[in-house]
Amino acid sequence: MMGGEVNVIEVQHLVKRFGEFTAVDDISFEVRKGEIFGFLGANGAGKTTAMKMLTGLSFPTSGEGHVAGFDIWKESEQIKKHIGYMSQKFSLYGDLTVSDNMELFAGIYGVPRHEAAHRITELLDRLSLSRERNALVKDLPQGWKQKLAFSVSIIHSPGIVFLDEPTGGVDPAARRQFWELIYEAVDEGITAFVTTHYMDEAEYCNRISMMVDGRIDALDSPAALKTRYGASSIAEVFDILARGAKRAE
Amino acid sequence: MKEFFAFVRKEFLHIFRDRRTLLVLIGLPAVLIVLFGFAISTEIRNVNIGYMSPDDDVHIDRLMDKICRSDYFTYSGRYLSEREADDAMRRGEADVVLMFGDDFMSRLYSSEGAEVSVVADAVNPNNASMEVMYLTGIITDYFREDIMMAASLQAMQDQSPVSAAIAPAGSLTPNLRMLYNPQLKSSYNFVPGIMGLILMLICSLMTSVSIVREKETGSMEVLLVSPVKPINIIVAKMLPYFVISCAVLINILLLTVFVLKVPVAGSFFWMILVSVIYIILSLGIGMLVSSLVRTQIIATLICGMIFLVPVMMFSGMLYPIESMPVALQWFAQTIPAKWFIEAMRKIMIEGVPVQYVAKEILVMTGMAVVIFAAAVVKFNDKLD
Numbered sequence: 336m337m338g339g340e341v342n343v344i345e346v347q348h349l350v351k352r353f354g355e356f357t358a359v360d361d362i363s364f365e366v367r368k369g370e371i372f373g374f375l376g377a378n379g380a381g382k383t384t385a386m387k388m389l390t391g392l393s394f395p396t397s398g399e400g401h402v403a404g405f406d407i408w409k410e411s412e413q414i415k416k417h418i419g420y421m422s423q424k425f426s427l428y429g430d431l432t433v434s435d436n437m438e439l440f441a442g443i444y445g446v447p448r449h450e451a452a453h454r455i456t457e458l459l460d461r462l463s464l465s466r467e468r469n470a471l472v473k474d475l476p477q478g479w480k481q482k483l484a485f486s487v488s489i490i491h492s493p494g495i496v497f498l499d500e501p502t503g504g505v506d507p508a509a510r511r512q513f514w515e516l517i518y519e520a521v522d523e524g525i526t527a528f529v530t531t532h533y534m535d536e537a538e539y540c541n542r543i544s545m546m547v548d549g550r551i552d553a554l555d556s557p558a559a560l561k562t563r564y565g566a567s568s569i570a571e572v573f574d575i576l577a578r579g580a581k582r583a584e
Numbered sequence: 585m586k587e588f589f590a591f592v593r594k595e596f597l598h599i600f601r602d603r604r605t606l607l608v609l610i611g612l613p614a615v616l617i618v619l620f621g622f623a624i625s626t627e628i629r630n631v632n633i634g635y636m637s638p639d640d641d642v643h644i645d646r647l648m649d650k651i652c653r654s655d656y657f658t659y660s661g662r663y664l665s666e667r668e669a670d671d672a673m674r675r676g677e678a679d680v681v682l683m684f685g686d687d688f689m690s691r692l693y694s695s696e697g698a699e700v701s702v703v704a705d706a707v708n709p710n711n712a713s714m715e716v717m718y719l720t721g722i723i724t725d726y727f728r729e730d731i732m733m734a735a736s737l738q739a740m741q742d743q744s745p746v747s748a749a750i751a752p753a754g755s756l757t758p759n760l761r762m763l764y765n766p767q768l769k770s771s772y773n774f775v776p777g778i779m780g781l782i783l784m785l786i787c788s789l790m791t792s793v794s795i796v797r798e799k800e801t802g803s804m805e806v807l808l809v810s811p812v813k814p815i816n817i818i819v820a821k822m823l824p825y826f827v828i829s830c831a832v833l834i835n836i837l838l839l840t841v842f843v844l845k846v847p848v849a850g851s852f853f854w855m856i857l858v859s860v861i862y863i864i865l866s867l868g869i870g871m872l873v874s875s876l877v878r879t880q881i882i883a884t885l886i887c888g889m890i891f892l893v894p895v896m897m898f899s900g901m902l903y904p905i906e907s908m909p910v911a912l913q914w915f916a917q918t919i920p921a922k923w924f925i926e927a928m929r930k931i932m933i934e935g936v937p938v939q940y941v942a943k944e945i946l947v948m949t950g951m952a953v954v955i956f957a958a959a960v961v962k963f964n965d966k967l968d
Contacts, residue, residue, distance in 0.1 A: 390809045392808055418809070422805045426803040426806040428594070428803065430601045430602065431594065441590075442587055442593070443587045443590055443807075497809075
């Protein structure tokens with residue numbers, strides 16, 4: 336792991352309230368450059384709200400934070416330029432071709448034209464999708480679409496890529512291939528911030544945090560967490576922690 | 585700027601990849617214009633006319649001849665009794681019947697005068713009143729010209745008192761002139777109406793659906809996390825529909841002038857300017873709708889049903905606003921298409937200079953500003 340001591344995300348005492356309801360309740364953590372950080376939690380635990388604050392979509396009620404070296408209060412425009420984002424819903428345009436989609440996002444993220452062409456060819460080669468370059472995205476199988484969406488989210492070589500449930504609705508074999516892509520991106524120096532429902536995927540992360548009722552109840556490497564809670568798998572750790580949850584789904 | 589153009593390019597790609605929708609957008613206005621211009625018209629033509637008269641009379645024959653020579657009427661037959669005429673009307677053979685009384689000829693020259701009843705099938709009240717109006721015109725005309733001429737000739741010859749009875753000296757002669765649309769063509773009225781309808785449909789429906797589609801598929805989320813400014817997303821969405829609307833506008837104008845032969849009396853420049861303001865206003869409405877709803881179906885319903893019906897009913901396209909109850913008249917003032925259609929009629933048909941449509945232009949501009957402001961506020965609200 337390269338540059339282990341540099342933090343790309345630093346958050347202190349982040350709170351988000353909607354009226355009486357505290358969605359995110361005083362969380363503090365940091366994500367190191369080049370790691371795969373698993374962001375786990377049940378539905379309604381506050382993962383999405385926390386992600387929105389980190390990606391510059393909404394402001395916290397209180398607290399401090401830096402993402403990719405930029406302040407979440409003052410520099411959300413800069414943050415947006417330096418991160419990538421892949422949503423749990425597949426969000427490329429089905430009626431556009433593979434290369435149209437890639438060019439679009441290269442354009443949106445301001446990648447210079449010649450660099451973009453080079454990057455697109457490289458990413459397509461890596462996915463072995465070069466021959467489908469001019470195919471419409473809607474004609475691709477679901478697993479390929481997801482891999483393509485991931486490639487599009489790192490088309491501008493961001494410092495961090497946020498993956499929101501990236502493997503939803505994909506079969507186990509395709510999920511494994513997907514994680515290989517994440518590892519390749521991390522080798523390039525991109526930090527991956529992943530939310531997932533699949534507890535076996537959590538084992539692939541360098542460190543994971545568990546969110547319960549808006550708080551981060553545990554944060555460590557999967558191995559350390561298993562030892563601490565005397566569990567044989569992350570799923571078990573999650574069950575132990577989630578038992579204390581007060582919020583219903 | 586680069587990100588903006590990448591986005592605009594994508595919007596054009598969406599539209600051009602979807603050939604069928606594009607064809608509908610371009611083709612539908614042309615079809616509607618031609619349809620309303622030729623096939624659907626409020627003018628009456630080929631009305632079947634019969635007459636009932638107990639005796640033969642040369643004046644009646646000549647009058648019927650004159651009536652049937654016009655484009656509007658077709659001779660259907662002579663009936664000997666009221667009953668027979670009524671039957672003919674029920675069978676759909678005759679739409680209108682002229683009933684001459686007994687001794688029409690001799691009464692015509694008597695001091696009490698003669699009477700003719702115009703009996704029309706008023707199942708369709710609009711048609712019936714038009715038919716009656718036309719007939720009255722023709723009959724009055726006939727007796728004024730033909731009989732007066734004959735009578736005065738006769739009077740000169742034998743000083744008979746007959747002429748005095750039917751042609752009193754110094755009688756009032758109404759002189760009717762139909763300004764701006766002398767042939768009373770309904771396409772003069774429909775063209776601005778259709779333009780108002782089509783442009784509103786393309787701009788508001790297409791923009792709102794295309795914005796809401798991004799929300800539905802979840803791509804909006806990805807776009808919002810990207811460095812594209814939300815307002816640029818919206819502007820990039822509107823731009824292609826603005827271009828298409830302008831193409832449709834030019835298409836409609838060409839069809840109007842060269843196919844429907846409706847002359848454009850006023851200035852093309854102001855006509856296009858008024859249309860562009862209306863297009864921008866409609867785009868704003870589309871944007872406002874998209875910021876209020878979440879699904880494409882609701883967006884389609886709102887634009888297709890809730891907007892189109894008022895445009896048809898309250899814009900003055902089909903029914904005159906002046907004859908509505910006061911409450912509805914007030915409501916009609918809030919319909920953007922009403923102002924557009926009014927301005928277009930004035931410029932296109934009456935050919936007035938621009939200061940006469942200043943009010944319409946100002947109202948539309950004001951509406952556009954308010955709607956855009958509301959849409960932007962609403963759109964920014966939603967982000968949080």
